Amino acid sequence: MSKPKVGVFGFTGCGGCQLEILNLEDQLLDLISAVDIVHFTEAITEHSDNYEIALVEGSVSTEHGVERIKKIGNIAKIIVAVGACAVSGGLNCLKNLYGTERAMELVYGDKKDWIDSIEVKPIDQYIKVDYYARGCPPNRFEIVDIVRSLIVGRKPEIPNYPVCVECKRNGNTCVYEFGMTCMGPVSRAGCNSRCPNSGSGCEACRGVIDDPNVNAQKDLLARYGLTVEDIMEGFNLYNACNKVPTVENKNN
Amino acid sequence: MLYKVMDKNVYQDFIKALISNYEFIGPARKDRSVHDFVPIKNISELDTNYMRTTIPPAKKLLFYPTEKLVNYEVGKSIDVKPVVESKERILFGINAWDINGMNFLDELFTTDFIDENYISKRKNLMVIGMDSQPTETNFSPSMGADYAKSGFDIYLTELKDKYFIRIGTARGNEIIQKYAEVRNATAEDFKDYDKYLDDYRMKFKLNVDIKNxxxxxxxxxxxxxxxxxxxxxxxxxxxxxxxxxxxxxxxxxxxxxxxxxxxxxxxxxxxxxxxxxxxxxxxxxxxxxxxxxxxxxxxxxxxxxxxxxxxxxxxxxxxxxxxxxxxxxxxxxxxxxxxxxxx
Known part of the structure; x- marks a missing residue:
């Protein structure tokens, strides 16, 4: 069996997701002996357009990016979106809240015409994505699990339950008890409850679960003196591109 | 069941002896209002005056949140090896309802199928129980779980100037004989214990009508x-x-x-x-x-x-x-x- 050829590509983002793959240290040698890496923006100078699996980080925010992502979509058989920016648009989507024109003016002033910038979108707005390695940064062990699952032909197990599950497995005291707020009850796990483990609330970097109880979260935040707008802001940090589930009529 | 009494002034020496001779797990303050059962190296870390732990101590020690069950190697044939971890430990300061919870897990993990990973840890776990103060959400008397009848090796109850000791197993008796200075319980001690139990039950405020x-x-x-x-x-x-x-x-x-x-x-x-x-x-x-x-x-x-x-x-x-x-x-x-x- 020949080794699958993998490309690791970067779009708009901080580049930290590629760094997470490089941070695999103990597993990196095993990873490169299991697959053939033909492109890795942050790690190798070689480049080939012959690959089956594409790991893509970053969101699409330039015309040039649209061309590149479409080309990757045409070549790769399997696309994995890696990290919040690729999966949901991530922090970059905050730009959309201002509108591209206004954001360009704010950042680049009278030089704004020098810059190629369009509305930010996650990669699945341009190409079909097969798997999502969520999070900011993504869980590097989950990236390994996805690659390994693809090699052995199994569906990767990506949690669709709230962060509370992992948080309780870790024996944490709920951060609400310390008067903090947390998006954990409606946010996807898979991060091993990284933020609550170190005493801060979850900010939903992996997005919301499929069936979040938004009404309950509204009631909960209200008990802590917060409003619907605060909830939306809580989601917006990483999920401004997404249609955030709206608060239904409470009596429903 | 053996009934003994230990004077308060020898309690510290007893605990210190256990800490230095065993892997000793007991309650320690974690956050403002929450305790956790952790390995105790020094008696000063131990705080038995606790109300809440997020995760039940016995479950945490016997049935890990994540645990390797088997290791396998794929060669010409598939070689499967069980991974069973177990070492002698003392669980100190677990309360009655958590002992009753553990008793349930004991039965569950040995009925129909013997769960080696659980039971090998359980056999090696010496349980020394102690009452803790109930929270306002505790309704264990309604469930008949505010008192432990079994499941412990030793159960210590703090009375005014002494500890009333119930010894549930031969292993518990050995530990008491080896490390503690005790005497047989007298009628007076039983009366004090009876009064304590009545007072203790009064501390549970939440009642649940489970009967029907x-x-x-x-x-x-x-x-x-x-x-x-x-x-x-x-x-x-x-x-x-x-x-x-x-x-x-x-x-x-x-x-x-x-x-x-x-x-x-x-x-x-x-x-x-x-x-x-x-x-x-x-x-x-x-x-x-x-x-x-x-x-x-x-x-x-x-x-x-x-x-x-x-x-x-x-x-x-x-x-x-x-x-x-x-x-x-x-x-x-x-x-x-x-x-x-x-x-």
């Missing part, structure tokens, strides 16, 4: 409106399961190394409250709604194991009530079943 629940539940079982109301705010976050001393469900995952030659099967705590729990191949979900799931949880806690073991799988510790951000309250809900039925 087993039968009443049938009447409420198909009342969709009732369950929708009860489960309305449920996040399906599983917190209630994960902090429960008797919830035992787990999921097994394959963790294959990248070399594709070896790997482990790993189990981790699962939860019947998350939607995926009832999902099977082909996409059918047996319990697609949160009200189905909550109803099933109540049945498992309060009915299923009456049929199977003759006991509830709820000890009334109140952890699920404390942990639930949606304020779902099993004690209130048991009482509302009673109210619905008696109207």
């Amino acid at each position: 629940f087993y039968d009443n539940f049938e009447l409420i079982y198909n009342n969709e409106e009732f369950w929708k109301k009860v489960a309305k705010d449920c996040y399906s976050c599983g917190s209630c399961n994960l902090v429960c001393p008797t919830c035992f469900c787990f999921n097994i995952k394959d963790d294959m190394e990248l070399n594709l030659k070896e790997g482990n099967k790993i189990r981790e705590w699962d939860s019947c409250m998350i939607p995926e729990y009832g999902l099977v191949a082909g996409g059918h979900n047996f319990r697609p709604n949160k009200e189905n799931r909550l109803k099933q949880r109540y049945r498992c806690k309060l009915k299923t194991f009456i049929d199977k073991f003759g006991k509830y799988s709820c000890v009334g510790c109140g952890r699920c009530i404390e942990t639930c951000l949606a304020k779902i309250n099993i004690a209130e809900d048991i009482n509302s079943v009673k109210r619905e039925v008696s109207v």
